[in-house]
Amino acid sequence: MxxxxxxxxxxxxxxxxxxxxxxxxxxxxxxxxxxxxxxxxxxxLGTHETKVRSDVSGGGRKPWRQKGTGRARQGSTRAAQWVGGGKIHTPHSRDYSxxxxxxxxxxxxxxxxxxxxxxxxxxxxxxxxxxxxxxxxxxxxxxxxxxxxxxxxxxxxxxxxxxxxxxxxxxxxxxxxxxxxxxxxxxxxxxxxxxxxxxxxxxxxxxxxxxxxx
Incomplete structure (x- = not known):
């Protein structure tokens, strides 16, 4: 050419x-x-990151006893349904290469x-x-x-x-x-x-x- x-x-x-x-x-x-x-x-870059239940602070104590309160059973205030709790099925850092x-x-x-x-x-x-x-x-x-x-x-x-x-x-x-x-x-x-x-x-x-x- x-x-x-x-x-x-x-x-x-x-x-x-x-x-x-x-x-x-x-x-x-x-x-x-x-x-x-x-x-x-x-x-x-793949730098997006969210915190799961194990990453947030607090929640070491059970909020109330298992039975007899009339309320739903709860194991930790850091569960996803609580304000300030960990997230579920959210994005985390990964390599896209x-x-x-x-x-x-x-x-x-x-x-x-x-x-x-x-x-x-x-x-x-x-x-x-x-x-x-x-x-x-x-x-x-x-x-x-x-x-x-x-x-x-x-x-x-x-x-x-x-x-x-x-x-x-x-x-x-x-x-x-x-x-x-x-x-x-x-x-x-x-x-x-x-x-x-x-x-x-x-x-x-x-x-x-x-x-x-x-």
């Missing part, structure tokens, strides 16, 4: 060929859905990248840096490249792209992500993927399928 490489003004600089193993992989909606559900589940093999997660990323590339929603830029943090300049550049669409900016590393990270903080429809952290949720949440050319090498380093030696 050959695509144009553009600059921050949206002008064509050159043409490159994207690695077929990443951008022309089989598109598997079921696998992408599984990876998306896993990522959303793993983002849940789901497991998925690494090979399947990477295959889902390749599938999503291929789907985006097939829709012509992947734009390769030669360089995203401005030299200094300027949200206005970044917003203008993104508008020239993809118009008013939401954009996911993929950069190769953090240290040399601090200006891009800081500039994108003030733009609501833009997010910056490192190439090694590219994930299914972000790719499916944005209209366009704007990728710096050097990020392709980072993707190739961990997404390329290695053939087994015969």
């Amino acid at each position: 050959k695509v144009d490489v553009v600059d921050l003004k949206g002008s064509k600089v050159k043409e490159i060929e994207l690695p077929a193993s990443i951008f022309e992989a089989p598109i598997k909606p079921d696998l992408m859905h599984q990876a998306y559900v896993r990522q959303m589940a793993n983002a849940r 789901l497991k998925m093999p690494l090979k399947m997660r990477r295959a889902a990323v390749r599938s999503a990248l291929s789907a985006k590339a097939a829709e012509q929603s992947v734009v390769i830029v030669d360089n995203l840096s401005f030299g200094e943090p300027k949200s206005k300049l970044l917003a203008q550049a993104i508008e020239k490249i993809v118009g008013k669409q939401t954009a996911l900016l993929v950069i190769p590393e953090k240290d040399s792209k601090i200006d891009v990270l800081l500039s994108a903080d003030n733009i609501p429809h833009v997010k910056v992500i490192l190439a090694k952290y590219l994930n299914i949720r972000d790719m499916l949440s944005f209209d366009q993927i704007i990728m710096e050319e050097s990020s392709i090498d980072v993707l190739k380093s961990f997404l390329t399928v290695k053939e087994r030696a015969k």
Whole structure:
């Protein structure tokens, strides 16, 4: 797959060929859905907690004797029917995380990248840096490249792209992500993927399928 490489003004600089193993992989909606559900589940904190009868204080003494009072028998004032008593069938902390093999997660990323590339929603830029943090300049550049669409900016590393990270903080429809952290949720949440050319090498380093030696 050959695509144009553009600059921050949206002008064509050159043409490159994207690695077929990443951008022309089989598109598997079921696998992408599984990876998306896993990522959303793993983002849940599961910190909700309520107190059961054994967690509340007091209630060590029987309120009144078992028989002869005319009232219903009670064993503790910390039972659920009493004010301040423990709760029944209420939520407790739990782990919502789901497991998925690494090979399947990477295959889902390749599938999503291929789907985006097939829709012509992947734009390769030669360089995203401005030299200094300027949200206005970044917003203008993104508008020239993809118009008013939401954009996911993929950069190769953090240290040399601090200006891009800081500039994108003030733009609501833009997010910056490192190439090694590219994930299914972000790719499916944005209209366009704007990728710096050097990020392709980072993707190739961990997404390329290695053939087994015969």
